[in-house]
Amino acid sequence: MxxxxxxxxxxxxxxxxxxxxxxxxxxxxxxxxxxxxxxxxxxxxxxxxxxxxxxxxxxxxxxxxxxxxxxxxxxxxxxxxxxxxxxxxxxxxxxxxxxxxxxxxxxxxxxxxxxxxxxxxxxxxxxxxxxGALGLGYNSEILKKRGVAAPTCWADLLDPKFRDEVQIADPSSSGTAYVFLATTVQRLGEEKGFDFLKSLHKNISQYTKSGIAPVKATALGETAVGIAFIHDMLTQKLQGAPIETVAPCEGTGYExxxxxxxxxxxxxxxxxxxxxxxxxxxxxxxxxxxxxxxxxxxxxxxxxPDAPKFSEIKLIDYDTPRWGAPVERSRLLRKFDTDVKTLPR
The missing domain is CATH 3.40.190.10 (Periplasmic binding protein-like II)
Incomplete structure (x- = not known):
């Protein structure tokens, strides 16, 4: 990521x-x-x-x-x-x-x-x-210490228990985060999608520059939850990090x-x-x-053999050409910058 x-x-x-x-x-x-x-x-x-x-x-x-x-x-x-x-x-x-x-x-x-x-x-x-399918990775050791149930759905990330415990990259600099932005809008519709992003903003500790940074931060225990591609989280798990991966229950997009x-x-x-x-x-x-x-x-x-099994992941019919169109991509990024990133946390 x-x-x-x-x-x-x-x-x-x-x-x-x-x-x-x-x-x-x-x-x-x-x-x-x-x-x-x-x-x-x-x-x-x-x-x-x-x-x-x-x-x-x-x-x-x-x-x-x-x-x-x-x-x-x-x-x-x-x-x-x-x-x-x-x-x-x-x-x-x-x-x-x-x-x-x-x-x-x-x-x-x-x-x-x-x-x-x-x-x-x-x-x-x-x-x-x-x-690569988009999903969540969480540090099992951190959640156990804090007595917080592991997230299984996107909606779980809005729980106040995850205040300052979720990390994702900035969609303006990260393709990973842009896929999350577009996935949210496609999944919920634009109005409800941005309402979700505004609520999630309260729990975001940092918008990083690179999409891989939340993966490494989760592996190191610097954040409890990272939003990234599942295969990147799995790489850290296979290297011994206390990471568990989640394909969110509502469905997810992919790169x-x-x-x-x-x-x-x-x-x-x-x-x-x-x-x-x-x-x-x-x-x-x-x-x-x-x-x-x-x-x-x-x-x-x-x-x-460790790759995510796409047949077991609920994927939305993610519209890559639509979200990659210059007008649409630029518009969504501007709206995220003005409507979400500027909000207090």
């Missing part, structure tokens, strides 16, 4: 996170990738790609909303070539705004139907690499993790090769190696 993530060094490239830009990659055999999945995945994928192709990778890890803002700000002078990971809505918005290049990867026929539909819906300006080529990037050939790589079983099997439990888009990719 915080503590800012450290710089990554890929090959001979020193990354500059403070400046928000990677080193220029203008020479042949180089590619600059803005990465919105876990830092470990970014690092592992870049190393694999370099080894298999000889193309050097400059990798910057940022949250989905931050990458979208950077790609838009750099539209007249793109510094990145590929945007790898994060929920599909910001990718779809960027595609609709002409910030991404069309590319039909030869690996498209290898993908599940839902992934092929995602590419078609974007005019082939983004591709699906994984699915279609995406990868896109940035329009006007300096290394389009290398960018296409990198996208092909991300759609391959080899790249998607990184998840199993790192115990990351999202659902891969390539039919031949391995599925972790």
């Amino acid at each position: 915080p503590c800012p993530l450290p710089r990554l060094v890929m090959g001979a490239f020193l990354l500059s996170l403070a400046a928000g830009a990677a080193m220029p990659a203008s020479a042949q055999g180089q590619v600059t990738v803005y990465c919105s999945i876990l830092e470990e995945q970014c690092r592992e994928g870049a190393a694999m790609f370099e080894k298999s192709t000889g193309i050097k990778v400059a990798m910057v890890r940022k949250s989905t909303g931050e990458v979208y803002a950077q790609v838009k700000a750099e539209a007249n002078n793109p510094r990145g070539d590929v945007w790898w990971g994060g929920p599909g809505e910001p990718h779809l918005q960027a595609a609709a705004e002409g910030l991404l290049d069309e590319y039909k990867s030869p690996r498209l026929p290898e993908l599940h139907d839902w992934a092929q539909r995602h590419a078609q819906q974007s005019g082939f300006r983004t591709n699906a690499i994984y699915l 279609t993790g995406s990868v896109s080529i940035i329009k006007g990037g300096r290394n389009p050939d290398a960018a296409r090769k990198f996208v092909d790589f991300t759609l391959s079983p080899a790249a998607q099997d990184i998840n199993v190696k790192l115990k990351i439990n999202s659902i891969p888009s390539n039919k031949a990719s391995q599925l972790s």
Whole structure:
């Protein structure tokens, strides 16, 4: 889905996170990738790609909303070539705004139907690499100490017992949190959905920048409950954290993790090769190696035995194209900023 993530060094490239830009990659055999999945995945994928192709990778890890803002700000002078990971809505918005290049990867026929539909819906300006269901994670040790019953539904988070005990990212900077915002509005309708968000606001301890931050805060016991993708919470549990995951009883939305080529990037050939790589079983099997439990888009990719079973989760018919439309996404974010974030807690 915080503590800012450290710089990554890929090959001979020193990354500059403070400046928000990677080193220029203008020479042949180089590619600059803005990465919105876990830092470990970014690092592992870049190393694999370099080894298999000889193309050097400059990798910057940022949250989905931050990458979208950077790609838009750099539209007249793109510094990145590929945007790898994060929920599909910001990718779809960027595609609709002409910030991404069309590319039909030869690996498209290898993908599940839902992934092929995602590419078609974007005019082939983004591709699906994984699915992840939104949910809750709670620190069982904290709740036991405080004598608080574990939440099983979204509505449980409104209980005053969770005052300052719930953490989620800011939807303006985090794709994870935007999926939660859109899921709430779709699930309840806009008026009731924002009433829910206003009530929940009283129990939020912090809106973090990155969607993964509430996951780590829950694992460390810095918050009792985190709202994030279930597979990210499971990763922490498998690493020994006292986390239990919940697919809320009312139903939940999901992310279609995406990868896109940035329009006007300096290394389009290398960018296409990198996208092909991300759609391959080899790249998607990184998840199993790192115990990351999202659902891969390539039919031949391995599925972790610990991955959430979508057949056991009550999913809403989440409308990714609608919530990724520029007008709708921008409107919802503005309304959240003015109607929810400004309220006292």
